[in-house]
Amino acid sequence: MATPQVTSLKLKRKSRLLEVGFADGSLHQMTCEFLRVHSPSAEVHGHGNPVLVTHKKNVNITAIEPVGNYAVKLVFDDGHDTGLFSWQVLFDLASHQTELWPQYLARLRAAKGSREPLISMNIKYSD
DSSP states (O other): OOOOOEEEEEEETTTTEEEEEETTSOEEEEEHHHHHHTOOSHHHHGGGSOOOOOSOTTOOEEEEEEETTTEEEEEETTSOOOOEEEHHHHHHHHHHHHHHHHHHHHHHHHTTOOOSOSSOOOOOOOO
């Protein structure tokens, strides 16, 4: 199967959503939190031992940096910027978020973790 091609990326800062369009005509919205906790970075994947990322409910994306014609680097407002989201990774996350999100929430509950930020932030974004 060919690598899916991203045809559009639109960051909706106020609603903390990244809208991704693919060449097959599909359009997906993923929350910044979902993308942050599923970052393909070594920091999150722990070199084969995935790390449970917590306290990211209010995280947002501050920048989207293109990487060649195959990926983007998402820069999050918590300082995380090491994951390269290839078109394949974005497509897989978008296509499987209905399974991945409940699995994440179950891992969070099992670890007695929280989505709530450690420090209350009141950030205003202007578009």
